[in-house]
Amino acid sequence: MLNFYPGPSKVYPEIRNYLLDAYDEGILSTPHRGEQFVQMSRAVVGSIKRKLNIPQDYQIFFTSSATECWEILIQSLTKQKSSHVYNGSFGEKWFQYAKLLRPKSEGIKFDVNEAMPVEDLQISSDTELICFTQNETSNGTQVTPTTILNLHNRFRDTLIAVDATSSMAGLNLKLIKADIWYASVQKCFGLPAGLGIMACSPRAIFRAKQMNERGHYNSLVSMYEKMLNYQTTHTPNVLNIYLLKRMLEDRPFIKAIDQDLTDRAQELYTFFEQFSDLKLLVENEEVRSKTVIAIEASERLVDDMKKRALYHNIRLGNGYGPWARNTFRVANFPAIQDEEYEELKRFFLHYYA
Incomplete structure (x- = not known):
């Protein structure tokens, strides 16, 4: 097929051999607090930054999916509201979910055949997080690097979060121009579903520490503290993290x-x-x-x-x-x-x- x-989507054909190796190496039953997992996690973080051109001072996190990142970012980086700029279904879904957590959140819709109108955006001054989808899977549109740069320059004092689910590990994204980037691995990563990758800038981590929101297992400040030791707040998808490690090692x-x-x-x-x-x-x-x-x-x-x-x-x-x-x-x-x-x-x- x-x-x-x-x-x-399609997984890399090498996954078949990686799965056998994972079994032989004891990955399928390794404790997620043990040294084998910590060493693997450290290696994966290094490979992600090196192979995907992610700034060294950005923090890498493992989540269950890109959808979970919606929740993490809204609950841990906003007290009142986020602003969502979208032209398709996934950007709109992120906005609708944010409203459930922060009812004051705002949405700004633009046309499928229109570049994001950065100069005309009416972002409220009390917005704590600007959110958009770099590659809108529902309609096949993208936000170009130039547009992201313009958004970064216009709203320098506001954190910017980017859903890069259909482009991370496929396109050479300029991550330095936004504070948070995240994706699920079942697209350009060529891996089975069930793992999300999120990269956060020092500004985003500083904001998480300021808020110090700790009411959830996936509160960002708690995730950050665990990842200082290359661990997670929960039992993660250890197998997929191993597959990610192997895939990154073998890819250009x-x-x-x-x-x-x-x-x-x-x-x-x-x-x-x-x-x-x-x-x-x-x-x-x-x-x-x-x-x-x-x-x-x-x-x-x-x-x-x-x-x-x-x-x-x-x-x-x-x-x-x-x-x-x-x-x-x-x-x-x-x-x-x-x-x-x-x-x-x-x-x-x-x-x-």
Whole structure:
């Protein structure tokens, strides 16, 4: 089965051997307070920073998912409100969840084909955390590095948090331009679902210490204190952390991965543009995602294509949110090989023959 679903997506084929090694090395039953886990955790943190170009003074945390990070950040870094800038379903869900915890939180929506309007954003002066999604999985859009830099320059005194679920470990993100970045590993990391990675700047840690919120097992200040010794507040997904360690050791640096994905994304967009009854959902090239390609068509055609593809052992991604019925999505993640995309292209050429 060729899996182009944008998460959970294809895992690296080496995972099979990593799993056997984990069993042989006793990882599956190692105590999470023991020396074996601590050494592994320390090695993973070092590899994440080195391979993904994360600043050395940023703190790395393990969570259960990116969704859990929504909760951690709102409860541990805000007392009154956060402001959420979004153009798709996942950014909006983060906002709606924040409102449950902090009812004064605000949302600012912008259009799918529009760059984030940084200069026009009306962010309240009492906002404690600005939140946005770098790569909106639901519609295949991205916030560019230039836009993130402009946001950073305009709101220097406010913490900025970024959902990078569909881009971390795939794109060479400039993490220094925001305070918090997080992702789940079932996309560009090429790992099984069940683990989240969060990177926090010294400013974010300082804010967590100031608030000193300790009412939850995943309170950020408690997580920070445990990770000083490369431990967690809870029993973590030890196996997935081991798989992350092995994957990072065997992968190239993020700059090379970014270039490969950028080139392949352009090839995919060009390929799908040739079909008259398919339309790229994102018309503005500047804000098109490099890791999730969203294709729009009639509901009948989308349904037929997905069924025909599945018959040929090709899994296309469903549409999501407002685009659930009239779009399909194609993941452009590092674990998916070039020859698999060639097979995908052959399917579409045959479909239209």
